[in-house]
Amino acid sequence: MSDIAIVGGHGKVARLLIPLLTERGDLPVALIRDPDQAADLPGAATRPLDIEAASVDDFATAFTDCDAVVFAAGGGADGNVERKRTVDLEGSLKSIEAAQQLGIRRFVQVSAMGIDEDPDPDAGESWVAYVKAKREADEALRASSLDWTIIRPGALTDEDGTGRVKAAEDTGYGEIPRADVAAVLAAVLADDSTIGRTIEVIGGDTPVADALGSQ
Secondary structure (H helix, E strand, O other): OOEEEEEOOOOHHHHHHHHHHHHOOOEEEEEEOOHHHHHHOOOOEEEEOOOOOOOHHHHHHHHOOOOEEEEOOOOOOOOOHHHHHHHHHHHHHHHHHHHHHHOOOEEEEEOOOOOOOOOOHHHOHHHHHHHHHHHHHHHHHHHOOOEEEEEEEOEEEOOOOOOEEEEEOOOOOOEEEHHHHHHHHHHHHOOHHHOOEEEEEEEOOEEHHHHHHOO
């Protein structure tokens, strides 16, 4: 049994990940800003964390006694440019530093496809800020001492999960249900062969564990 801290513990992917972890005997530790959100997270332990206001020490307190960290937070799709930096980047940086302070080795980060390429300025200020934040967060994680895995899903949908994906360093563009992203995260946490890898995932025909193992 592992205690797994989930930064962004009330997010859509996190809420789908929690039952997968509890079903196999792990304890999800969902880090949430609003205590009222705990009612939406059956099976999870919850701890308070305001990603933007919290210090590294606050993150470390939230991670206490955990065996792994999943960074699944995001600044939202409302066009708020500042939150791309304070959540997507700085939240990741503080999580990385806190995990290193505590000696937590395993760290899985939800990123995004296409962020290694410079974004088209015509795509809008929010998208440019998002790409920059995600890219810098991934670069920081790769440079850390942690046993990291970066998951880069395609366009997220709310369709039912299929349990089947395509996973590769470069999958090409595609969509993927959030439920299948959650399944990938759960599988990655239990698969040390994914350490040190950046993996794109989209909908596909291969069972999740097999798709990850084929890399």
